Amino acid sequence: MNILFVCSRNKWRSRTAETIYKNQGTHNFKSAGTENSARIRVNLEHINWADIIFVMEKKHKQRIQKKFDLNLRDYNFVILDIEDNYQYMDEGLIQILKDSVDPYL
Template identity: 55%
Template sequence: MKLLFICSKNKWRSPTAEKIFHLRNDFEARSAGTENGARIKITAGHIGWADIIFVMEKKHMRRIRDKFGNLLDGKKIVNLDIPDDYQFMDEELIDILEVRVAEQIQFD
């Protein structure tokens, strides 16, 4: 299963999620950001690649819907509701990600 994690600048939240979930249970994970200054900016290719798209906040869902509209048809999009209050690989962020992502997908 291919998991795409989206935040604003692709610096802390989504790269943390990518790092902890990539290759776990044979999942593939990628991350991207919605803002112009993002480390990796989300593209149509990311949308097409993903089986599930996880956004950190409602604003990220709005941004990708506005930009990619029809490409999102049939895609599962989940708002993890994680504010921009964490640094890369913050232990509290990892704990939150583990719980909220596990609510959506099965881990062995």
């Protein structure tokens, strides 16, 4: 299964998620951001690659839909509701991600 994590700038939340899951071995993981200043900007190739798209906030799903003019029924989005209050690899963020994402894996 291909899993994409998305936040705004791909510096803290989505990047942390990719880092903690990428060596798991059972699935493929990538991360990207919705902003022009993102470390890795989300593109249509990412969206089409992913079986599940975990977005940190509802606004990320909305930005993706608007940018790529998507019919969202064709994609599997999960809104994690994780606000931008964490640094990269913050222990609290890691725990929230594991509690939120693990049931889908």
